Amino acid sequence: MGTEQYLLYGPLLAEFVSSKIWEVNSGQSLSKHILAICVLRVLVYQLWSSYTNMLFLTRNRRVSQDGIDFKQIDSEWDWDNFIILQALVASMVYLIFPSLANLPLWDLKGIFYCLVFHMGLSEPLYYCLHRLLHTSYLFSHYHWLHHGSKVTNPFTAGHATFLEQLILCVIIGIPIIGTTLIGYGSIGMLYTHVLVFDFFRCLGHSNIEIIPHRLFDNFPLLRYVIFTPTYHSIHHTDMGTNFCLFMPLYDALGKTINNFSWDIHRDISSNAGKKGRAPHFVFLAHVVDVMSALHSPFVFRSFNSTPFMIRPFLIAMWPGTFLVMLAMWAKSKTFSFSFYNLRGNLYETWVVPRFGFQYFLPFATEGINKHIEEAILRADRLGVKVISLAALNKNEALNGGGTLFVNKHPNLKVRVVHGNTLTAAVILNEIPQDAKEVFLSGATSKLGRAITLYLARRKVRVLMLTQSTERFRTIQKEAPEDCRQFLVQVTKCQAAKHCKTWIMGKWATPREQSWAPPGTHFHQFVVPPMIQFRRDCTYGKLAAMRLPDDVEGLGSCEYTMERGVVHACHAGGVVHFLEGWSHNEVGAIDVQRIDMVWEAALRHGFRPL
Template sequence: MATKPGALTEYPWTSLGAWKYTLFLPFAAKAVQTNLLGGHEVDNWCFHMLLSSALRYLHGQAWMSLSRCHWLTGKYRIQTKGINFDQVDRESNWDDYILLHIITATLVHEILPGFANFPVWDLRGIAILLLLHAGPTEFLYYWLHRALHHHFLYNKYHSHHHASFVTEPVSGSVHPFAEHLMYTATFALPFLGTWALGGASIGMFYFYWLFFDFMNAIGHCNFEFFPTWMFRVFPPLKYLVYTPTFHSLHHSHVHTNFALFMPLYDYLGGTADKVSDELYEQVREGKQEKPDFVFLAHGTELLSTFHLPFGIPSFAAWPYAPKWFIWPLWPLTLPILAILWLFGKPFTSDTYKLKHLRTETWVVPRFGFQYFLPFEKKRINRLIEHAILSAQKKGVRVISLGALNKNESLNGGGTLFVQKHKDLRIRVVHGNTLTAAVILNEIPKDVKEIFLTGATSKLGRAIALYFCHRGVRVLMLTTSRDRFEMIQSELAPQHRENMIQVTKYQAGQNCKRWVLGKWATPSEQKWAPPGTHFHQFVVPPVMECRKDCTYGKLSAMQVPKEMKGLRSCEMTMPRGVVHACHAGGLVHALEGWEFHEVGAIDVGRIDETWAAALKQGFKPVC
């Protein structure tokens, strides 16, 4: 929103929310009637408006995905400061201008005499279109843009666009309605001029709109991809086509580099930023910030592919849930699965900063079900090992293994890598000490008894030992007497009577604190008494089938306010919340601890880790 929003800030369809897309329905209905039901429409206009709009959406998505592929663009990133959810939300309606363009074009097509019956393509008309753009449109836009920087118009309108200091490809189309009306009138000149000179065609709408979107994305993509040799071979090019660095200076310095796509007008108007060439050369040298911390995640279900930050940004900005509009993309996941299985290596999915730490999330190119395939075990461990060694080579201090990457049956909670590479400088962390601390601190201090499933797992063992040491009775559900006795033997003799082995869910029928580390079916949950609270560390969470009971969520923590650059949600976690194991790795790095946190959880460190997390600004999720 602008600093002091003026008249016509909101679009006529803003109040409709997502229902604004119903405005496409009349176009779709007419296109169906014309092309499938034997109807007639001059120029098959509605079909072309729909198709051109679809291409513009695909174009915008392609640029957003490309700009967020850190492994491709990170080296040439211009502004390294991250964006946040405020910007993501502000730019979520970036596509309003697409609706505006087809509505205004349709009105002109219907009202203006002779603005119809176009041929499909006219090459001479395209040449005229480009000349009219380079002349009148670029000239008028330059002066309009300068006017919008007058404090009156800037505060009421243009400041909305400049709220995005670090831009993304779609940032260039994020403006108030009144401002877009001005631009639409300016950009209509090439269309009307080409028509007046007899060169109009249906193709000119496709060409000019996609040309405009492409050039607009260049200026806002925030990575410099123009090679230096282009300007050495043809020096005048710097006046004809702007670069991403040229326009980024407009967002950082504000009162320079006003041109639309052609810097010539800034040089003629005396507003070209003096450091434009210097910044371009500097960025093209390539410099990638080295991370201090890496969280190593993996895919969950196949559709989670599109929840990556470079997948569908608007989808990734909210907790993961397979939405109706995502399901049609499911067939695309199969070739993605095959490509990742054959050629995939761990890649960077996101970057952010926490206090003095430069942090990244990397992804092992495997999905959840693959971790349970026996023949995949060695391949997955090789991928994790590759990530650890690559991170060490980059100077990373701590790598935290997320989700199944630290599975006990896979690599002993990370022990495999520490034992194999005894000279590791990087610290390998599973983060489960903090996960245990989160679960333990969810349970009231005055609890007398808990019913524990998944009791002999890494987390189950730590929870059982911790509570027994505090004098709490722990009903451990396990059929393995040997594993039970092995865990019980870790207790001091005076606390061993607090640990009780049970083999059936019926044993928990009088206990109102169930801690689930193993999936519990509805029939198993029925043994819990009314009023029971189900704490859980099982993935995925159990079905919430008891209306007379309450259910806890997966262990997580709210990140400190100093966290900068969060623009996507960590799977099902709310905004600004990460899984406890992720938080545990961050705490490890922030505290500068020099030990590996692998294998069995050190119960003696649980309280210390919890205190450190709170000290660093992490908060329990209410």
């Protein structure tokens, strides 16, 4: 049903609103509690999902080191269907037994009896039914869907077929109905049981081990009372063991405990405080603005798995995000953001906690460079092979395209790469081979210079927009003598009013864009991208490449890029690592290497868009 599925909450909402407006059953309605519980349940799952995706906190506690890919995210997209189903079941029970609305607010005895019903009825019933679902027919027709998720996460808990969700309704409902029938039901018991039930389901599916092994060493019997994320994860790899809901006691009675459960749990728990697996490659990114900060994997997984765009719910979250930004500005560290695997190597994205506009504040330069330097030194200590600088982190005015750090630390083992050689190659290969003339703004920048010199060698006339005659002549002298005639300095956009190929390295206002003839294509390497004012022209996106098909565990979109696509500087760093090049790619772009880097990228499976 898509988003229309949430209309199923309509009758509950209508009943609650009518009870308030017309005072029908005022104070006697359970609808508000059912709706409130649904909201709180979603919040429990979301908070658990956010925590599990905070790689900077959980990387050494992960049970499975694999990442969650787009395929799994899509298959689990409607993970909250079971919450809607249980809300409808609860509302039908309420219609049949309206006296439930007269339950007291709280009864401590009810909590005790609810726990007894859960341990004595729900747990063994779930164990038996779960084992039954693993029989050949039921597994192939129903239970396979839940096990189709490669890596467990909180949303995996809700990813199941309709039959399984009906069974879960019975399992979660038995303690509530039983406690109510013996006269100890209460509203507080209803909230407590449902939310604690969800909490432990999220815990088991979290893939993050948070229960210390010392707890079981000191109190051995506890291992049969409460399961761990490790214990449940084993069930997804060895499906003939560890069937329990929350209590391994029933696996012990049924002789279905995996004998290595506690040893594996001890190993993972012991590694929590130790140095984890170091990535082979790091892409050092930064936040663009307040809105884009909400595109992080630990905010909303579904939002992060699609290209970034402004959506209404972001506006409501802006004030809180702004406060977090201020806290990050005051005191913060570079943190791990996301990861993927490629040919047995681990690739991570680290984020410098600075926003785009801060890079243009003169007094912020020193602090930003300090963060970048700390990230490079940290990568060097961890044994990272290549660290690639994103966008503004390699700004020429900020640190000379990375030369500042290489000169300051000449003994670095990690290779520092700005990736702009591949960025230049991507832009150049987008330009039609039969083009005879192009207009280039930002012509004296690092990228602009490389593009200019390359095109001049191809005998393409380049209209270089620059006010500095000195900088123009410096670049012109770098070109071969027989190619210098193709470089032409212009000081206004009007000079390109007959040219249909514009390469933009600087922002262009609507007036400046208006000088382009109809049908012009704007190639661009300006951050952030230009606003598309002209409807009779086309606009290229920032230089990017599609990752090789054998990438695993990738479930995040890189800012506005589509799935599986990364900025060219990111791809350039990956190519640098895969080729095993030993030089630092910083400072000015070596024009002689542009074709070589492009061919290497294609050879490794990268594809132009």
